[in-house]
Amino acid sequence: LRIVALAAALTALASAQNFTQRGFLDLTGIGYPQVTQNDSGQFVGEGLFRYEAFYKLGTDFRFSGGIDARADTHQQTESGFHFSFRDREERRPDFAVRRLSAGYSHGKLTLEVGKQLISWGKVDFVRPTDRFAPQDQINFVTPDSLAVTAARATYGTQGDNIDVIYAPWLTPNRDPLINQRWSPLQGGVPVQELPPSIPGGAQLGVRWNHIRDNEYSLSYYQGHDFLPLFSVTPDPLHGGIFVQRFYPQLRMLGADAAAPFHWATFKGEAAYFKSSDVRSDQYLLYVLQLERQSGDWDFTGGYVGEIVTVQRDVPMFSPLRGLARAFVGKVSYTIDTNRSVSFEAAVRQNGQGVRLKPEYTQAFGQHWRATLGMAWISGSPSDFIGQYHQNRYVTLSLRYSF
């Protein structure tokens, strides 16, 4: 009811010529055929209402705002009225500021200050250089990008520009809950989670971007990783363990490129990660990808590779590195203007993890879309993909966009 009332109130606001808005109400049902050791729930219902509005003042200034309202049946969302700005909650906040920023542009300069979505990198499956793009990954069925609070300045032309980002605080990834089926810590040992240790301090990123016949970028990041490591200590009282998420200091040097060839487009992205934290690995993560569109078909395929230069063996939750040493691909076909099907696969090169995701989606009229999908996961419990072999699922979502 709160969601519907909010939708009605906000929709009524739009009238001015410099004012634009968009949003959606999304209802998703997820069915899991199997229970897991720490989660007996086999059906999860989720609702998300998103509203975004934009206002242009003159030709140079622009203001953006957006909110999310959420609810679900599986205690993944905070209960009680709570408006989140920093997105640091363990669970999804029931109300959150999706974005809130002011922008100024003049000539070659674009400035944006506030909570905003930032995307770096060129490849599709995992983007090693995308350091200001934490995700809501409380489950892997309905992941979503999280905005970060930052000041962003872009200066230059279409051909060459430099992007400087300063984020005064870290926005961490929203990870699976320890007591639910997507938890990365499973194994029958009682786990007590301590409040996460989120570091203070700012994050800084610089990216030089060159676009001609080919495109390439160089990027540098200094701050903290938005993906956590786990500090594990024994809990002698209950015979289990205490775990605490922490976010190690991180420096990244990255590059990405796209080169169109006659038969396909090649995209590559690589980043080397170094940390002053002795508990953190040092490694190179890279993605090589080919993509091709032919008529109504879209093909994208590639390989995610990793070279670890210093290994620490500290437990982590990293969907980024979790896809390393794997072949990834996606094929989609547009049946007609309203319908499409796709098939996505990730196969670990050692065969210890496989995830296959077919999906069918259909639009109805101007506002409605239904999407039916499933995921078949198999593999070894020690593999990042394979550990979720009991989380095969079927999902149906219905979205009303406005």
Next chain:
Amino acid sequence: MSSKRLALTLIAGTLAAGTLAAEDARQIMEESQRRTRATSERYEGNLEVISPNTKVSQKSWIYLRTGSFGNSKSVIRFTTPAEVKGVALLIFNHPDRSSDQWMWTPAVSRDRRIALQDRSGRFFGTDFSFEDLEERDVDQFDYEMAGEEVIAGAPCWRINSRPHLNRMSQYTLSRVWVRKDNYVPVQYENFIKDKLARRLARSNLEKVQDIWTPRLLEMTDLRRNSKTVLRLVKLEYNIPLKEESFTLQGLRRED
């Protein structure tokens, strides 16, 4: 006159006539282009996509262009349906080669270059391919007069055009019908390997700011048997537009 000299004279005459016809065809296309030259353009496009099973879906976009043939930049930004609102295509047209194109998806704040070999793909479920949204600059094609025909009651020249080698195109041949009275191309037939692939009919001609402009475009994909009808409303030429709107940063700003 000896028979040898007569033969040579005939061959030379035929070649000269062919060259003249080619020049005429090119001159017609140049004149057609000259008459539609404007420093900028803006319109709102209402589209109906009619699939083979006669299902109709509606979309709309805003089109902005700065510059003119060969050196123009344009942005197409969807306004409906709601789920693609804000999705935009940025096109840089070049005088000597195919255009550069980028797609902007605001929901994920991502841009993606549309590679040359992918330009034959349909643009967001319409019957326009990405290539069809480029500007056809007269200098990028060879022309040949192919005859005269009447289209919708108007006498037209029928001209064959073939892309130069430096312009990568899915089409091997385009037939263009240009009206004799106002030099407006009213129909295109685009062939892929000698097979008719798409037909574009341009009608409802109106003079807008002294430029004859078709307000109704019907693109038929003959391989799929589907059709997209585009109606141009609120059309304006020579309006002030900011150059920086036609960049990837500009797309992001207008999110």
